[in-house]
Amino acid sequence: MLDDTIAAIATGLTESGIGIVRMSGPDSYEIIRKIFTTGSGRPLDLTKTHRVHYGFINVSRETSDEVLMINMKGPRSYTGEDTIEIDCHGGVLMMKRILEAVIAAGARPADPGEFTKRAFLNGRIDLSQAEAVADIISAKNDSAITASTSQLKGSVSSMINAVRDTILEKCAFIEAALDDPEHYTLEGFSESLKPVLEELLEKINGMIDSYRYGKTVKEGINTVIIGKPNAGKSSLLNAMLGEERAIVTKIPGTTRDTINETVSAGGISLNLMDTAGIRETDDPVESIGVRRALDSAAKADLVLCVLDASERPDEQDLEIFKSIDGIDKRIIYLFNKTDLAQKLTADDIVSLSRNENADCLSISAKNGTGIEELFKHIEELYSAGDVSYNDQTVITSVRHVNLLKEAGSSLKEVVNSIDSGMPEDFLTIDMMSAYRALGGITGAEVGEDLINEIFSKFCMGK
Numbered sequence: 001m002l003d004d005t006i007a008a009i010a011t012g013l014t015e016s017g018i019g020i021v022r023m024s025g026p027d028s029y030e031i032i033r034k035i036f037t038t039g040s041g042r043p044l045d046l047t048k049t050h051r052v053h054y055g056f057i058n059v060s061r062e063t064s065d066e067v068l069m070i071n072m073k074g075p076r077s078y079t080g081e082d083t084i085e086i087d088c089h090g091g092v093l094m095m096k097r098i099l100e101a102v103i104a105a106g107a108r109p110a111d112p113g114e115f116t117k118r119a120f121l122n123g124r125i126d127l128s129q130a131e132a133v134a135d136i137i138s139a140k141n142d143s144a145i146t147a148s149t150s151q152l153k154g155s156v157s158s159m160i161n162a163v164r165d166t167i168l169e170k171c172a173f174i175e176a177a178l179d180d181p182e183h184y185t186l187e188g189f190s191e192s193l194k195p196v197l198e199e200l201l202e203k204i205n206g207m208i209d210s211y212r213y214g215k216t217v218k219e220g221i222n223t224v225i226i227g228k229p230n231a232g233k234s235s236l237l238n239a240m241l242g243e244e245r246a247i248v249t250k251i252p253g254t255t256r257d258t259i260n261e262t263v264s265a266g267g268i269s270l271n272l273m274d275t276a277g278i279r280e281t282d283d284p285v286e287s288i289g290v291r292r293a294l295d296s297a298a299k300a301d302l303v304l305c306v307l308d309a310s311e312r313p314d315e316q317d318l319e320i321f322k323s324i325d326g327i328d329k330r331i332i333y334l335f336n337k338t339d340l341a342q343k344l345t346a347d348d349i350v351s352l353s354r355n356e357n358a359d360c361l362s363i364s365a366k367n368g369t370g371i372e373e374l375f376k377h378i379e380e381l382y383s384a385g386d387v388s389y390n391d392q393t394v395i396t397s398v399r400h401v402n403l404l405k406e407a408g409s410s411l412k413e414v415v416n417s418i419d420s421g422m423p424e425d426f427l428t429i430d431m432m433s434a435y436r437a438l439g440g441i442t443g444a445e446v447g448e449d450l451i452n453e454i455f456s457k458f459c460m461g462k
Helices: 028-035 092-104 114-121 127-138 142-152 155-179 189-219 233-241 284-299 315-325 346-352 371-381 398-419 424-442 448-456
Strands: 006-009 016-024 036-038 051-058 064-072 083-090 221-226 259-265 268-274 302-308 330-336 358-362
Touching (some): 016 028, 051 092, 083 092, 127 448, 155 424
Parallel strands (some): 221 268
Antiparallel strands (some): 051 064, 259 268
């Protein structure tokens, strides 16, 4: 229903200097006139759009709040509808009272994501741009913001629409030639179509390939810290976080359960997990922690194996090497305690470990030395390489990449059909399948149920 007026608190429900109550719909201007009084006492003039008005919101007969009110006439608003934003004092109770006053005057509470949903339904943005709004809100690092902002500006939409336009143009020509063979000929058309499709496939595959980096940017790198007791795992976690998050003692087995934190390594987020020291133990609680440590390492994207470089490798180290040698994960061996005399070398790792993806770095978690180098090394391992946001689209959504794969598969079938000498009218079947799949990304080819599901995951007030 786009003929009603919705309202919600657009800022977080926490104490702050400023809070925003947003209203959108055909009755927005009528509703604000009922509850807003100008600071000058003159009648409210809403004839000019995009103006800031100073005054008071009448919460009740006895109570009002001093506010700034902004009126935005549709379609020049976020939703494309008449929109009112009330900048009030950021007390939780006051924001709720103002929202209650707006609803009492004729609005209804907005559903999660309904403002952005209306922007999509009113043609202000497409579905990929709407999803980028949610990604910007949940972004955990600068690279995620950059990728989402690029999508919001239409980087995904532009490329998808260009591919769809080409497909539609070729299908239209085939249909025209079949309907009017006197004026249009299909002679040699399949041969000229094949390189066009191969170029489209190259673009689609480029977007699919970008998802590996896009997923890393959006979700972060699941990073597990493992090692034997007292190797310095918790000290490393604290050093990477820059705070005393984990308890550090000389007593082996202090950490018995996993500790989860997030830290930024340049433009990439690391989802850190500190684990129990890996060793043989009769303690049932510690045994569970050791098993969880090994399970977490097997599921991680990156394993930081902390070694006590002031000691020669012992049986516990050998067991750790053995347990992680078989996992196909990126591993960084960290030679910790470099502030002490060194007894462990990179040659030991080469001789004891069979993991070909492992790197070796020296650190002192206690003194914080080598931590910046560790961050830089991780960023280099997971950087975008030659990806440029100016000339290459980065895909961050699993929904998008699945639809791209579906479209790519359909276009490959068209190429195979051309090679098999199939008639042109047969080619349009798979071409239109690719066209529809790509339309699912922008929202041109989606059902109401999917739209509702996507926007239900948005935060309230957006």
